Amino acid sequence: MLDAQAQLEILRRGVDQIVPEAEFLKRLERSIRENRPLRVKYGIDPTGIDVHLGHTVPLRKLRQFQDLGHKAVVIIGNYTAMVGDPSGRDETRSALTAEQVAANARDYLKQVGRIIDLEKAEVHHNGDWFGKWGFLDVLDLMRRMTLGQISAREDFAKRIKDEKPVYLHECLYPLMQGWDSVEIDADVELGGTEQLFSLLVARQLQPLRGQEPQIAMTMPILVGTDGTRRMGKSLGNYIGVAESPEEQFGKVMSVPDEPMAQYFTLLTDLPQPEVRELLAEGTNPRDAKEVLGKSIVAQYHGREAADRAAAAFRRRSAGEDPLEIPVVHLSADKLDAEGRIAAPALLKEIGFEASTSSARRVIEGGGFNVGPRREVVTDPKALVYVKDGLIVRSGKRKIAEIRLV
């Protein structure tokens, strides 16, 4: 096992705050001395089915702890999910039903397993304990915090100021999260920066059961593919860990140049000096982003798939067709006697566009071309001669070879 200082150095990467830091170092030292791994908690609420790169920031940290010999404890917040985490939001989350949550939870674990070693991890559902609670238990928990403490939270304070609703059950969220730490006797808890409040609640609760208060370790919030707002499912600016290599790579390339440094730090293990070199003045940001994209895709799909995705991307930006062109079937009776079909109808039939109207727009905009010579069709009234094997393209990303049936 590495000594405490060496561990701290590794674990520090990309971390925002360790509260309290001095205590963390001592805890690491003791863990080594007594050969007792730290219990490192990370909670995730199964609110949707997609684990994205934003979640992987703390998950990757958890993995680092595992690799250093510590114990990863994953909490599936099936009960907290029904409350909805108010952190970092300026509005109430919509509540989920128990069935939705259960279904999501199963899917989550599968995805989380892509990052951490589930074999060696401990997994709990917080419904395991909250599900057994009675009303008096809830009261006893609520006794631990005042309205003033709760409403001092930035997100609640902001909502109150903006005259937006704050529901009572939301106030329970940080307490529930804190209690999870008591149940599993956490040494460290990971979370995003906006989680600090919730992470510290546990420190108040743990002594009630004679436990040492946990260390809070916060990670920066990853920005989404739009380069400004936090990555999130509801904002539609996320890259999912379960997405295909091509999707992941393409989405990485579509991230603005500015957040690249953050992505390198939080999503890859590339040593910082190398990162600095890649992002240095005068280098093409495209190349840095390609390294970034490959590194991320490789984590979920392997080196080879990452290289393939990058190569396919290069072909596309060079204006070449991809190596594998998907085949679509077109019923021959859609064609007229001379084997023609109206251009908008063609786009709709092969599923490139949802409506004739939108197909017309693409055509008029110059986005539609056919055949080896890429003849551009801009007249929405044009009739296209369709032969078996005709290649049609719409925009830069849609391409297909037609097979008449």
Next chain:
RNA sequence: GGGUGGAUACCCAAGCGGUCAACGGGGCCAGACUGUAAAUCUGGUGGCUCUGCCUUCGCAGGUUCGAAUCCUGCUCCACCCA
């Protein structure tokens, strides 16, 4: 319980009797540029048998030659006072 404000296309948000398929922004799509799906610029963004027609502005009715805009009822949401 009382009061006030609100519900408009994917999201935010104008419009308040005709010139409204509905300003503006975001997002998204396409084009130009760039060996980035970045940035920037341009165009588009309900549907159709498309120089016209059909269906949209919380729901249901009504007034009017004509309504997203006025009236009535309903549903939903929020805030304030108690």
